[in-house]
């Protein structure tokens with residue numbers, strides 16, 4: 001078990017991570033989800049021992065007092081730096097030795113992890129020749145070379161093309177059977193696809209957390225998607241004024257009204273639309289998704 005208590009990071013007096021607490025159990029795959037600038041990288045860098053927290057505590061169950069947390073954690077940064085002139089295997093042996101493995105052990109581990117992440121055949125190729133997906137897979141092997149109990153991956157798929165994304169997501173799906181994974185992303189569908197639970201971060205705080213099922217149950221409510229001819233935004237005040245509408249979220253080409261009582265809200269909106277002759281082009285009743293929860297959080 002990995003326990004994080006009231007972690008805070010301030011830069012020049014401004015807190016960018018605020019009082020973050022959570023626990024991770026072995027064998028879980030957890031997504032740290034948040035928009036750009038939410039504080040995900042700063043959190044992961046503190047958890048992986050690269051950045052000193054301003055305050056708070058990070059504990060690994062069973063860790064020797066005074067031990068370096070980096071023995072237990074592997075980390076793949078958002079923008080990993082590879083030596084393009086090295087081969088994949090040379091790179092892993094080099095990283096393994098930096099992590100205090102003997103040369104012989106580092107070579108053995110390098111072969112094991114090159115195979116594990118699916119790039120053994122390319123082990124003698126220079127990294128400069130690797131595709132984006134292969135580089136990320138090498139990055140994951142690098143994070144695992146010292147056999148940590150947990151790996152942390154910062155936006156592992158966001159810079160990849162669709163093929164690379166698929167390769168890395170499939171690999172993470174396989175690895176999560178054996179390793180605890182915490183990864184950050186700003187893309188909800190990636191989080192939904194491979195994580196067991198979510199930590200939703202907004203402006204430095206964890207604003208929601210739980211398993212996908214729990215969060216879906218908790219936040220599922222009725223909604224009405226509405227679009228107008230012209231500017232949707234002009235109608236937000238009218239919709240917000242309707243008592244059965246609890247929230248209005250701006251989506252791509254429509255407004256999503258989260259409603260308390262679906263039947264009452266439907267009648268009120270349609271009555272007002274009729275009286276005021278609103279130029280409705282869409283009126284659709286359904287249930288909210290996690291995506292809307294995410295949108296609601298990041299728009300606030």
Ligand SMILES: Nc1ncnc2c1ncn2[C@@H]1O[C@H](COP(=O)(O)OP(=O)(O)OP(=O)(O)O)[C@@H](O)[C@H]1O
Pocket residue numbers: 011016034035036037038039040041042043078186
């Ligand atoms: N070294 C630093 N000095 C000052 N401000 C920083 C520093 N590192 C990060 N920040 C600020 O902290 C906030 C959170 O940044 P962080 O990189 O942790 O967010 P993020 O959620 O990972 O976003 P992204 O997905 O864009 O990387 C941002 O406003 C950023 O500008």
